[in-house]
Amino acid sequence: MKRIWLILLSVLLLSACGLDPVMPEVGTPEPENKIPESVDQAAENDIEAEEPDGNEADLYAYFMEDGTIAKYKGEGNEYAAFTLRTTYLPEGHIAVYEDNGGTVILRVYRLGESRAELVKEEPEFYEEYTPTAEELQALKPISLYYQLPIAAGDQVKGMAVIQTDVQVETPYRNFDGAILLEQTSEDGAMLRSYFVKEFGEVKREFKMTEGEEEYIVTSSLESIE
Template structure:
């Protein structure tokens, strides 16, 4: 076959081949959403109702319990029956003495005070409120053994100690100066000592120091003479 006749056949073959190829798709715009599905609108989701709770009340602090009142047993302000105490004196020859305790019953007690020159008897009646002197007798050398009825008939002469036991309280011209004094004696160191003080018409000062289980553990007499203090003391030295 000549070349001239072959050329038309070749052109026809190329045309038929071009028609059989798939068309080329143009690239899609990158800004478009490739998803063909329509977006569903978001449903309105109701938020759960907020429950407002009131705060629990803060409990008020419980009040501190009041301290229990201290019960004073005035019978504890004397020594035991038969006890003999020796007091060391200073400033006077009769300032030293011995004191013997005698209990008559649960509420009445006597103290025999012997200073070497004479014996003085003092008898006290004890109540819930006070210790009262009901007898005071000098030059007493016998034993005092009255009946309970006789003791009840004795009148109150003065008050030895009285409630309330607080500094500043006054009874029978005696003032409570302190209820927690510390006092050193030849016998021992005492704490919680009650100090009573009285000033008489001459300006002389008397003091008594009293403590539980022992009673009076010291006494003082202070007098001013021509700008000089005259002091007499009697202080507990021993107990038998």
């Protein structure tokens, strides 16, 4: 019974982290009294359209940088350790592949002006996800993943925002100013998630009591490549 609980509940721990992307800069136009060099104006406009600004740019800070591989140390369960691989997609979408050694789960997020929404979630995904822009836009929101601004009492990832300025320890480093999310089930089992700007989700904790025994499962950021 204890093993079944831990395997099922470890799925709840499979849920991502970030650095601001390096955005392209648009060149400064020549003064009007000079003849400008030949410029592909259409291509320049495309660059400007792709560049996020305002809260959308800030939302990128809660995901890993494009191409990043982050490893999380697991304790308390064989599936608690996992690797996240992050890939940026067109039209403000981000794909995150989570590999816990038993399966790979693909999650796709859509970033808007103030919200990051989960729009695709598929377990047992062992290929590279290469959708067209049209296919991405056709994806329907599943749940709210994150929002800005965020404050205590808000609900994201199906969890309550408890605090917005806590300390959290991980093998990678200790963080200040973390955002703590928490969810408690009817049987008292508790799931916590810690988010840090410039890194995203850095730690997950699951606690449950069965009889006189307490079970704690953690996944903590260990390295970034």
